[in-house]
Amino acid sequence: MLKISRLNAQVDGKDVLRDLSLEVKAGEVHAIMGPNGSGKSTLSKIIAGYPGYSVLSGDIQYEINGRYQSLLDMEPDVRAKEGVFLAFQYPVEVPGVSNLAFLRMAFNSICRYQGAPEMNEDKFRKFVEDKLKIVEMSPDFLERGVNAGFSGGEKKRNEILQMAVLQPRLAILDETDSGLDIDALRVVANGVNRLRSPDRAIVLITHYQRLLNFIVPDHVHVLAHGRIVQSGGRELAMELEKNGYNAYL
Amino acid sequence: MSDIVDPAEYKYGFVTEIDSDTAPVGLSEDIIRFISDKKNEPEWMLNYRLKAYKQWLKMKEPAWANVHYPAIDYQKIRYYSAPKAAGPKKKFEELDPELIRTFERLGIPLLEQKRISGVAIDAVFDSVSVGTTQKETLAKYGVIFCSISEAIQERPELVKKYFGSVVPYTDNFFAALNAAVFTDGSFCYIPKGVRCPLDLSTYFRINAKDTGQFERTLLVADEGSYVNYLEGCTAPMRDENQLHAAVVELVALEGAQINYSTVQNWYAGDQNGMGGVYNFVTKRGKCVGRKAKISWTQVESGSAITWKYPSVILQGDGSVGEFYSVALTHDHMQADTGTKMVHIGKNTKSTILSKGISTGHSVNSYRGLVKFMPSADGARNYSQCDSMLVGQNSRACTFPTIESKNPTATAEHEASTSRISEEQLFYLESRGVGKEQAVSLLVNGFCRDVFKHLPLEFSVEAVKLIEMKLENSIG
Numbered sequence: 001m002l003k004i005s006r007l008n009a010q011v012d013g014k015d016v017l018r019d020l021s022l023e024v025k026a027g028e029v030h031a032i033m034g035p036n037g038s039g040k041s042t043l044s045k046i047i048a049g050y051p052g053y054s055v056l057s058g059d060i061q062y063e064i065n066g067r068y069q070s071l072l073d074m075e076p077d078v079r080a081k082e083g084v085f086l087a088f089q090y091p092v093e094v095p096g097v098s099n100l101a102f103l104r105m106a107f108n109s110i111c112r113y114q115g116a117p118e119m120n121e122d123k124f125r126k127f128v129e130d131k132l133k134i135v136e137m138s139p140d141f142l143e144r145g146v147n148a149g150f151s152g153g154e155k156k157r158n159e160i161l162q163m164a165v166l167q168p169r170l171a172i173l174d175e176t177d178s179g180l181d182i183d184a185l186r187v188v189a190n191g192v193n194r195l196r197s198p199d200r201a202i203v204l205i206t207h208y209q210r211l212l213n214f215i216v217p218d219h220v221h222v223l224a225h226g227r228i229v230q231s232g233g234r235e236l237a238m239e240l241e242k243n244g245y246n247a248y249l
Numbered sequence: 250m251s252d253i254v255d256p257a258e259y260k261y262g263f264v265t266e267i268d269s270d271t272a273p274v275g276l277s278e279d280i281i282r283f284i285s286d287k288k289n290e291p292e293w294m295l296n297y298r299l300k301a302y303k304q305w306l307k308m309k310e311p312a313w314a315n316v317h318y319p320a321i322d323y324q325k326i327r328y329y330s331a332p333k334a335a336g337p338k339k340k341f342e343e344l345d346p347e348l349i350r351t352f353e354r355l356g357i358p359l360l361e362q363k364r365i366s367g368v369a370i371d372a373v374f375d376s377v378s379v380g381t382t383q384k385e386t387l388a389k390y391g392v393i394f395c396s397i398s399e400a401i402q403e404r405p406e407l408v409k410k411y412f413g414s415v416v417p418y419t420d421n422f423f424a425a426l427n428a429a430v431f432t433d434g435s436f437c438y439i440p441k442g443v444r445c446p447l448d449l450s451t452y453f454r455i456n457a458k459d460t461g462q463f464e465r466t467l468l469v470a471d472e473g474s475y476v477n478y479l480e481g482c483t484a485p486m487r488d489e490n491q492l493h494a495a496v497v498e499l500v501a502l503e504g505a506q507i508n509y510s511t512v513q514n515w516y517a518g519d520q521n522g523m524g525g526v527y528n529f530v531t532k533r534g535k536c537v538g539r540k541a542k543i544s545w546t547q548v549e550s551g552s553a554i555t556w557k558y559p560s561v562i563l564q565g566d567g568s569v570g571e572f573y574s575v576a577l578t579h580d581h582m583q584a585d586t587g588t589k590m591v592h593i594g595k596n597t598k599s600t601i602l603s604k605g606i607s608t609g610h611s612v613n614s615y616r617g618l619v620k621f622m623p624s625a626d627g628a629r630n631y632s633q634c635d636s637m638l639v640g641q642n643s644r645a646c647t648f649p650t651i652e653s654k655n656p657t658a659t660a661e662h663e664a665s666t667s668r669i670s671e672e673q674l675f676y677l678e679s680r681g682v683g684k685e686q687a688v689s690l691l692v693n694g695f696c697r698d699v700f701k702h703l704p705l706e707f708s709v710e711a712v713k714l715i716e717m718k719l720e721n722s723i724g
Contacts, residue, residue, distance in 0.1 A: 048679045052671055080681035092676040096694025105690065106680035113681070145694070162680060 001026045001201045002047075002170055003068065007058035009046055016042045018226040019058070024170070026063075027198040031212055031237060032205045034223035035245040040205045041089055043223070044174040048086035049076035062170070080106075081113035085168030087159035089175040094146035099158070102146050103128060103165055110166060131164040134191050153184045160191035171195060172203045177211040189214030209241035224248035259516055265351045265456050269375070272329035274459060278302065281429055284329050288398045288432075291405065301418035301428030308422045314585040315614040315646055316554050318490075318527065326492055328430045330457040331377040348379055351454065368479070369394055371435040371451045375460055378433045383447055391440040394449050397465050400436035407438055411469050415498040415535045415562070423529040423556075427496040431465035434495070439474035439505070448704060450479040453495075455515070455526065461492040468498070470505035472538060479707055480511040488524045490553060491516075495530045503538025503565065508546070510703050511559075512711055515551040522581030522610075525553025532559035536568030539594075544571040546702045548711045549586055550718055558616065560589035563597035563628070570599040573699045575711070577692075577718055578611030578643070587616040587648075592625035592658065601632040604696050607643035608719065614646040621658035628658040636666040637695050639688065639719070689716040 002024040009017040016039045024030050034040050046053050047060060049071070061068040064082055071079055094102065108118040119127060129139055135157040147155050156176055163171055176188055192202060192215050204215060212220075212234065220236040221228045222245075229248055230236065272283050281302055285295040310321070332348055344359075352359050352372050359372055359382060369383035371394065378396030387394050393404060400408050418428035435451040455462045470476055493515065499507050509532075518525025528551075534543035545559040561570030572588035590599035599619065607613040619630045636645035651660045669691050677687035693700070693712055700708045 048675075050675055075684070076675060076678040077681050077683045077687075080679055086679055088676065088679075092670075092672050094673060094677070094691065094694055096697040097690050102677075102680075102682075102690065105686065106677075106682050109683065109686070110681040166680065 001063045002203075003061040005059050005061070007046070007060065008056040009042060010054050010056060011042055011052070016226050017046070020223075020227050022221065022228060024201045024203060026169075026201055028219065029196065029202045029204065029215060029217045030219045030221065031217040032203060032221045032223050032228075033207065033209075033237060033240055035249060036207070038223045039226040040223055041174055044086055044172045044203075044205055047071065047172055048084060049074065049079050051076075077109070080166075080168075081110050083169030085163055085166060085171045087156075087163060087171065087173040087176050089178065091147050091155040091159055093148045093150075095148040097146050098143055099146050100125065100128065100142040103142075103162065106162070107165055128161075128165060131161060134164050134194060135161045136187050137161070152179045153181070156180060156184065156188060160188050163195065164191055167195070169199065170201050170203070172205065174205045175207065176204075177206055177208065185211065186214060209237045212237050222248055261514065262516060263354070265347055267345060267347050267456070268333045269457055270331045270333050271327055271457065271460070274327050275324045276326070276328060276430065280328055284430060284432060287329060287331070288401070290401060293405075293409065294401055297413070297418075298429050301425050302430075304418055305422065305425035305429055308425055310422050314556050314616070315612065315648075316556060316583040316585050318554055318583075321492060321527065323426075325459070327457065327460040328463070329432055330375040330460040332374055332379070344379060348374060351456075352452065368450050369447045371396060371449075373433050373435070373451060373453045373464060375432075375455060375457050375462065378435070381435075386447065387445075390443050390446055392443060392445055393436065393438040395436055397431070397434045397436045397467060400467075404436070404438070407469065408436070408467070411498070411500050412467055413498075415500060415533050416496050416531050421531060423494040424496050424531045427463050427465060427494050427531070430461075431463045431496065434464035434466040435468075436466070437468045437476070437478070439470045439476045441471045442473045443471075444474065445476040448477040448479055450481070452481045455491055455493065459489065461494065464493075464495040466495070466497040467500075468507060468509070469500045470502065470507050472502045473504040475506045477508045477704060478510070479704060480509070481514070490518075490524060491526045493526050493528050493530070493552075495532075497530070497532040497559075499534030499543055501534065501536050501538065501541035501543050501568075504540050505538065506542040506544075507534065508544045509534070509559070510546040510707055512548045512707060512714065513551055513555070514714060517551045517580065517582050518553040520580050522553070525582075526551065527554045528552035528557060529554075530557040532557065533562065533589075534560070534570070535562040536565045536570065536594075536597075538568070539565040540567045540569075541565050542569040542571075544573070544702070545588070546573040546699065547575070547586075548699075548703070548714070549574065549576040549584060550714055552584075553582060555582075555584040555586050557586045558588055560591070561599065562591045562593065563599065563625075564593045565597075566594040567596045568594055569597070571702075572599075572601045572603070573702045574603045575606070575696045575699045575715070576604070576613055576615075577606045577715055578608070578613045579718055580609040580611060582609075582611040584612070585614045585616055587614075589618040590620070590630060592619075592621045592628040592630070594625065594628075596627040597625060598628070599630045601630070601634070602699060603632075603634045604699055605634070605636045605645055606639065606692055606695070607636070607645050608639040610642045612644045612646070614648060616648040618650045618652070619660050621653040621655045621660075623654045625655045626657050628655065630658075630660040632660070632662045634662075634664045635695070637692065638666065638668045639692075685720050689719050692719060
């Protein structure tokens with residue numbers, strides 16, 4: 001579903017990703033772990049199309065209807081419409097715009113693009129209220145401004161809610177577990193596990209092994225200095241927890 | 250009607266081909282006599298105009314605003330232009346169908362069967378009111394709603410009492426000019442204790458070339474009455490600048506409330522700053538009685554130059570003044586707008602909420618004055634001025650002034666400037682929302698606290714208008 005090949009990227013003139021390659025197949029869950037500053041967040045934002053980061057060389061190929069196409073040529077909203085979703089590490093506040101209105105706008109623009117029927121407000125509200133149960137939040141949440149004045153935990157839950165509503169094919173979660181207590185972590189993990197299916201892929205970016213107790217990955221990669229230095233199974237994460245990242249610094 | 254330029258950019262930019270009765274170009278005592286004569290005015294009104302003209306000759310055009318434009322040649326403007334087939338006494342059915350069509354095309358149906366329910370409309374075309382709807386319904390409640398020209402003829406006692414009582418002709422250069430040459434506008438009187446059963450609305454249309462529009466509106470709310478008033482404005486797209494110098498006076502007696510909303514969408518000029526309306530407007534309300542309330546809400550989205558400060562004089566004890574404003578500038582527009590709140594009475598209260606959005610190469614300034622007179626014990630003001638910049642070439646300025654001559658008065662001021670951030674845009678886009686839609690979502694969120702003070706239909710219009718303008722300016 002996703003093939004990243006020899007990707008080199010810069011942020012503010014500094015090399016952050018160096019010849020990074022990664023392949024993710026449909027149905028798989030990958031965990032990318034690594035020390036701070038290893039390029040984890042940069043990778044996730046580049047996949048989603050953040051305009052501030054420049055790709056020097058390499059490619060990100062994404063499978064659409066059985067054919068691979070470069071994501072790099074697509075605007076961020078087109079990537080989203082093709083089923084790419086990024087749960088942000090620091091979700092942005094958009095005051096004055098209600099969560100519900102925003103979600104519906106996003107949902108319907110994706111539907112329109114994919115030729116699926118759009119939903120009116122009543123129908124959509126019911127649809128979302130159902131999804132709210134997954135993240136264990138009350139319906140008042142929908143009337144509030146997008147992330148405006150939300151606590152850290154609420155923002156993360158809101159990302160999972162958006163993911164549950166938009167039902168992406170490729171979901172990337174950028175440190176969604178950071179700053180969460182154990183209950184919130186369970187809620188977030190539950191949301192992700194519900195999305196797992198043979199035709200979807202999930203990439204978890206995390207610093208800690210803890211999340212992987214709740215979402216069991218098929219593959220674990222260690223990212224250091226902008227490239228993947230080691231790949232393995234679940235046991236690699238356990239090892240990292242025991243020994244830390246020192247071996248890769 | 251003919252379209253001059255691609256109407257997708259400014260859909261109100263068409264010109265109506267209609268026979269007009271016009272004054273020669275230029276300004277003199279003779280022109281003022283000509284206007285007064287056309288309107289068959291009584292002697293006292295003509296004398297008032299002439300006094301104002303003499304005053305104007307002694308005054309200088311103000312230069313303190315943060316706007317720049319070539320000097321206006323007042324001798325090159327036409328001060329009167331009226332469609333021949335219009336007149337205050339005519340029924341709509343007798344009007345030139347071209348006029349009816351013009352207003353329909355602007356979204357203002359005048360004929361009975363198509364009227365918008367709940368709103369009475371006075372339609373002003375160049376220098377004259379072509380008619381006022383729903384007069385009969387209003388008359389049942391004793392509400393007078395007609396053109397100012399008609400009021401001068403038929404209710405001289407009310408006009409004499411209040412005309413110029415809030416904005417005297419000595420007030421400023423443009424107010425003096427207006428007092429000398431005003432052509433038409435609306436008059437409204439709400440009797441004691443009456444809650445006006447309909448929203449009142451005036452729609453201003455400048456059509457004729459080289460013609461200035463000098464409208465004059467006077468609204469009087471007697472004790473304990475209540476009225477919502479809406480104002481809309483458009484003009485054709487022309488390469489020449491058109492001058493619009495209006496005066497609006499509001500009078501609220503004891504316990505009365507006036508909500509005055511404007512959606513101003515005069516032609517703003519083209520992408521290179523060519524053409525557009527120069528909008529120099531004096532709008533002021535006076536809370537004469539105790540616990541009177543005047544609330545201004547404005548959406549300023551047009552005009553090449555906007556110079557406008559809807560203000561409230563809080564004379565009655567416990568009276569309330571409000572100013573809610575969204576000003577959007579794009580391309581080469583310049584807006585210098587804000588408010589004055591003058592606290593005279595005890596425990597008077599004012600609220601200012603201003604949202605400025607600048608895109609393109611435009612300059613958007615907020616200018617505000619909050620003044621507490623020595624008598625204003627316990628008076629309070631809260632001001633919030635937020636600016637949002639879109640793109641790298643636009644500018645926002647804030648000039649707030651607080652003058653207090655009373656130690657018990659309190660003022661709070663908050664201000665912020667933000668640029669639509671790449672992070673915010675990216676966040677919205679990453680959810681599948683296209684860039685243009687994302688920008689208008691952010692802008693509408695920014696303006697929400699002002700839009701919610703508009704009547705529902707107006708607020709839907711305002712959102713659409715802002716979205717359309719943004720679409721054209723962020724490409």
